[in-house]
Amino acid sequence: MRAMGETFFSSKEAAEITGCTLRQLQYWREKGVVVPTVNATGTGRSIYYSRSELVELAVMEYLLSVGLSFEAASGILQQLKEFEPDFANQKIFKRLMLVFDESVGILKLKDFEKKVAIAFLDQGLPVIPVWLDVIHQKLRSE
Template sequence: MSERFFSSKEAAEITGCSLRQLQYWRERGVVVPPISATGTGRSIYYSRSELAELAVMEYWLSVGLSFEVAARALQALKQKAPDFSAPGVPKRFMLVWNRKRKDFRLEEFEREEAIAFLDKGQPVIPVCLDVIHQQLNNRLDRNNYA
């Protein structure tokens, strides 16, 4: 069974991103799908793993992170968990504010540790990859993309 790829329009519908966001993120090198030269133009198709990357970016932007911080967090996530975009990966992570660097750092989510950070007044932003994958699956099923 071959992997299914999604056009930019489909990727935008599935992830809730705008077409302009997808273009901007490609231009900035954040989520860059392969471009195939077909016909008279160039077609851009996103794999399922790239949909997961888009969904993570959309999530972090929706909770108020700047584009720059969200992009760095996505790169950190790709390094810490290269398989994060594979369906069924139950990993959960959190972004924790680092006062010395004045930036967030990515750590594996541990409830007690998150509470301890919050008790110290340090912001914690969880990212639940299993929830993101479930939402993607629901959208794919609902739109008959599966």
């Protein structure tokens, strides 16, 4: 579907492109993590995802695939929206990393720096790459 120059994708298309299940999309929509456009017409409703929402879905799928809980992944997606508000822009090729912030006891996003990542690993602390360029490339290939 196209509206005002932007392409939108049905739930089925979004699931196929991102590798998410339809149930995940529904759950994340119900929890307010990734909220697509809902078009209520007549007796039914249609749900459409924008390109930026596809990126959000792909980020959630990636974070869950590396072993993070739903709560951690959704919190990191929110951090990402604050840390890099334009992260869904296909021209953003930023590489980030999640590192453990001992002062608050959570994973935090930082710009990827190889020396910093190695220092965290040397201390036995986790480092999870969040490479937006790879996420965008995967979506483009789908």
